[in-house]
Amino acid sequence: MRVVISTIGRFHSLNQGRQLQARGALAALFTGYPRFKLADSGIDPALLRTWPWIQAPYMGLLRFPGFQRHLATDWSWWAQSLHDRHVAAHLPPCDAVIALSGMGLRTGRVAQARGGRHVCDRGSSHIGYQDDILREEYGRQGFVWQGIDPRVKARELAEYDSADAITVPSGFVRDSFITRGVPADKLILVPYGGDLSRFRPLGEKDRDFRILFVGQLAIRKGLSYLLQAVRRAALPGAKLVLAGLEQPETATLLARETGLPVERLGVLRGDDLVREMSRASVLVLPSVEEGLAMVMAEALACGTPVIASTNTGAADLFSDGVEGFILPIRDPDAIADRLTRLAADPGLRAQMGHAARDRIQGFGGWDRYGDRLYTALRTLTGA
Structure with a gap:
């Protein structure tokens, strides 16, 4: 089984890539991060495909409030759109592509046209649910919610429809999709793991609370x-x-x-x-x-x-x-x-x-996540 991962950043996708790599299933990992920021990724450099020309400057400019107000929405839209186009144009042979939600519509269709499967990887609740509850919460707090970019929302909803499966990290996220009409059998629940190699008790607890x-x-x-x-x-x-x-x-x-x-x-x-x-x-x-x-x-x-x-x-x-x-x-x-x-x-x-x-x-750290994801992909692809 050959699987391609597409993500514009790091997120949980590097853990995902390491798990598939350990099982001999990773064909490539596309990311918008520059290569020098991935030295600690644990991914074989031969499998990394980096394309940072849009995303890297965007991440840097996010630190400036004026940029956030005037340009962030459009820059983010173009960064995700161009990433999707780039991966679709350079997609290697694979049985499945796992694309982070919002940047896999074109890539997923290319994979499907070749006989592969498109997995939409959603890290948060259903985008419609997310937009609605945040608008409500901002109002409760006396703020105005600017809303999710309608272009992003429309593209992601199209991904939900066209994908062969949607991976979600929690029961809460799964329920948010089901309440929005997404069939339960299209959803794959794969909770994230914890990095036991880094996170462990380090020193004593404070005496104060x-x-x-x-x-x-x-x-x-x-x-x-x-x-x-x-x-x-x-x-x-x-x-x-x-x-x-x-x-x-x-x-x-x-x-x-x-x-x-x-x-x-x-x-x-x-x-x-x-x-x-x-x-x-x-x-x-x-x-x-x-x-x-x-x-x-x-x-x-x-x-x-x-x-x-x-x-x-x-x-x-x-x-x-x-x-x-x-x-x-x-x-x-x-x-x-x-x-x-x-x-x-x-x-x-x-x-x-x-x-x-x-x-x-x-x-078992991220290993249980890897086992669940690998088993689900084998079932989905018939490998």
């Missing part, structure tokens, strides 16, 4: 509900640690909850991130919408309990009340209650931390 948030400091990630919960819990000596990229709404959300004991670390990478996850008492991720946040698996691998919303895909990683807590979205009172329980009971924190580490070790 340390609440960690990792991700974009954004409305989508439920930051406002975490801030409200920390205020309502009123935990003496506790500290809220925010690690992630600030967004245009970040300052306003923080200003609404002044006086909180907040430590802002910016974006963390490598051992700095592992160290923060290891010293934290709990990771909290109350996202309103996403696919399957890998930071949860990473925190669990570090022996840290997780409090997460149902819309993070948490149920595909851990069990409520065992390795952490899974709560409804938009419920700061429930978050505050679980924080209070954990702060008052160091034994419970330790018990959940040990269970978290055992749970992720039982997953």
Whole structure:
């Protein structure tokens, strides 16, 4: 079986590529990242196809707020469109192509015309569901949601229709597709794994109760509900640690909850991130919408309990009340209650931390993901 992967960035696609490569099934991996940024990818350089002339400058310019307002939408559209055209024009012989959603319509049709299969790889909820819930949430928070580019939305919906299968990382994402009319038998549930080679307990837990948030400091990630919960819990000596990229709404959300004991670390990478996850008492991720946040698996691998919303895909990683807590979205009172329980009971924190580490070790890192994906592709292609 020969499989081609198409992704404009890195995301989970490099883990996907390594797993298929280990099983002798990877024919090529196309990415918009420049080759020098893939030295640690673990993919055979002979199988890498890089085309960074559009995506690399775009990623760099995203750091400038003025660029985001005026040019990001069009640049992103053209980056994805040109990536799709490039891969379609240079697609090697394959039994299946796995294309990240939004950039595989043309490539998938070329693969199908040759007798292969097109797998649309969606990392978040159904794009229609995503657009609707974020518009609703931005309104609740007093902001205006600019909406997903209609061109992107139309192309992705066309991919859902034309693809032979759609891979999704969590039951939450799968349900969002089914409620939008996508047949359940077209969906392949393949939860992501955790990198046990990097994420492991590194040092001791802090004596103080340390609440960690990792991700974009954004409305989508439920930051406002975490801030409200920390205020309502009123935990003496506790500290809220925010690690992630600030967004245009970040300052306003923080200003609404002044006086909180907040430590802002910016974006963390490598051992700095592992160290923060290891010293934290709990990771909290109350996202309103996403696919399957890998930071949860990473925190669990570090022996840290997780409090997460149902819309993070948490149920595909851990069990409520065992390795952490899974709560409804938009419920700061429930978050505050679980924080209070954990702060008052160091034994419970330790018990959940040990269970978290055992749970992720039982997953076998990314290997279980690789086994599921490989088996599904063999069935789909008849290999």
